[in-house]
Amino acid sequence: MSQGSMNLMIGGEAGQGLVTIGQVLAKALVKSGYHILVTQDYMSRVRGGHNTFTIRFSPQDLDSPCEGLDLLVALNQETLARHAKELNAGAVVLADTGLSCGQTPCLNVPYEDLADKRYLNTVALGVAASLLKLDLELVAQTLETAIGKKKGDKVVEENRQALEKASQWAAGQEHGLKPPAPEKEPDKRMMLGGNQAIALGALAGGLKFVAFYPMTPSTAIALTVIAHAEQMGVVYEQAEDEIAAVNMALGASYAGAPALVCTSGGGYALMTEGVSLAGMTETPLVIALAMRPGPATGLPTRTEQGDLLFALHGGHGEFPRAILTPGSVKQCFAAGYRALHLAEKYQTPVFILTDQFLADSLRALTPFDLSGLTPVRPGGGGASGGDYRRYAITGDGISPRRLPGMGPELVIADSDEHDQEGHITEDLELRVRMNDKRLAKQKGLRAEVEPPVFVGPEAADTLLVSWGSSQGPVAEAARRLGEEGQSVATCHFSQVWPLVPDQFAERFKKAGQVVVIEGNATGQFAGLLRKEAGIQAQRFIGRYDGLNLTPEYILRQLAS
């Protein structure tokens, strides 16, 4: 077992229904009182290939996925070939009688005897659920909700029969798998991924408009908003390209609808002129950028933290921005909410920078508390009246924002350098004042930066630094080292820009060695720390093979 938790993997081809049963199993575990952490590894294809859906579960909250499997559900031969070497001692493997297990001790499931071929994945679900001692009725109901069908429906009945046969069969098997006992009286919990949490946070923040062009791993952000659009009064459009998406969002935002675009690296590349337009026209804009490995099309469905500097520098010219880097699904909700508020207040682009690992990672969470939250109210500030000037020069750089058509004032927004009213100017002295005015907003943005979170001893021998999705793996790696008696602390940045050295530099100096851990090859954040805070990390641990960081990966690198 992995640290009081259990780690199970379902592996097979795309099209075998493994994501469906994975989600049902995960949801059933949540309902039974477990915390979960799902990682999905899939190939960029709709049929075939090799995909996995891994669930780590525990009665306690989990920080990170881990390596080593306790239960492997192999829907095809390739799963055995690839993952047999990852089995922990005492692990159980479920495989079709037709698959050759070689040296691996397998529980051979007679799938074809238990149900029709079409229900192979349901049988796998039934056997796995039974081994994990889950309530069969709960699993059946969860499956029915997932397929969107009611009791009495033919498909539902056949699924139920398959589940029952599977669990009867499983009951007669010897296996020795001992799942940890669930929490006794669990709270009601949601099951959510990073993308969904960003969408829900943005909706709570007052999102009214989303435009996007489909791109893995970001698409589910838009799809989640769209699923609730009618209820929440949101307008949406799948644009003809990312350039259109960002310009639509800017048009909508200018006209008073808090707006978001979601994309990945390639799409963001197309959006950058629009990001710059947001900076110049001072139009609030939220960009949810879910990273995948590049360059170019790269590995479309895998993970990487390789676009930090691109998020920071994308868009020509100089203008203020903020980059939020949530480290967990819960933080994704907070980032979605906060990004809308920051964008509106500072009238400038705000990024939510995640990656495929976090975007697709499902967790169990108590429903978010909405008390104390308020949706964004676009527009406002300054006195109204005849001499309204959209870009009035103010001390903090924030000019009063009016909405076109909602009052007598005319709202003039311009991508050319402009005067305070908004009209084109080539007065170079005024240009300097307008540029200064826009950049003055950085001061307020800096004052609102979420400080990085330190855990562990004040002057640790080793300080492990992370940003974004690396938080969990780093936290667990540090905990394991601490258990071995080492002096290790962690520091996680859930906002990487602006970077305010006063919030962390002192404590960095007290550490014996600073190790920056991030999912890229060149140490982008390590470089940023050097440039902005004069901090030279002693070590950098990077990962860029398309897979997420794990505690084990970090520990191996630290030891080498």
Added chain:
Amino acid sequence: MMVDIKDYGDFETAWCPGCGNFSIRKALIQALAESDLAPHQILLVSGIGQAAKTPHYLRCNCFNGLHGRSLPAATGAKLANPELKVITTSGDGCNYGEGGNHFLAALRRNVNLTMLAHDNQIYGLTKGQASPTSMEGMHTKAQPTGVHSYPFNPVAVAVSMHVGFVARGFAGEVEHLAGLIKQALAHPGLSLVDILQPCVSFNKLNTFQWYKERVYKLGEGAEHDPADWDAAIRLSYEFGDRIPIGVIYTNDRPAFDSYFPVLNKGPLATQEVDYGVMEKVLESYC
């Protein structure tokens, strides 16, 4: 209170004396006043180019965005505030070149916008390179052996896509053009007015005189039923010795905006976010 032409103000412009843009501005203001639309009720969205400077030269709400991107920005604004009268004013390069994909998508999408394309068949602001509508054989410094690409025909493309209102105007016929713009503003879906616009500085081929000799008005001895798609298609290809101006094609396909019930309730900015509903949304993930 009736809106007066004077409400739109007087501005110094950066256009060359004699440019067709002056007449387009005049026709636009006349159409707005006659439609009783006050400056604060309208939003002019433009890209970058000489034509795209138009919103700075009349009193209005203005979003002067990026080269080629007026249509998506206008789409977003209209979908955020259905009460705004949204008009795009940009050139042929902006609309059909840099923004070509947006033009095609806008024709399909049919948002309730009026698109005024100042079509001078040249890139004015960048000093005279060929545009997508430049005629074959036109020589420029960038096309020293002449334009070899076949000219884009925005009117024919729009008609072929069954756009609800397609017209061609001429900057040299201000009254006629104002009438077309007025009808376009009244159309409850995408309306395209492609406007032949002499560029005195760079287009030495399609001059004022060149257009004057060729254009003829539909409906004045040249009867045409804009509901007749086959006839409209034929007319849209007439661009040579004779060029028809007027309304080429109309239909009443419902606008994209009409599919969002939330837009019946007015601007999105005035609608409260319901946290009661939000709680239910969160609950659905349990």
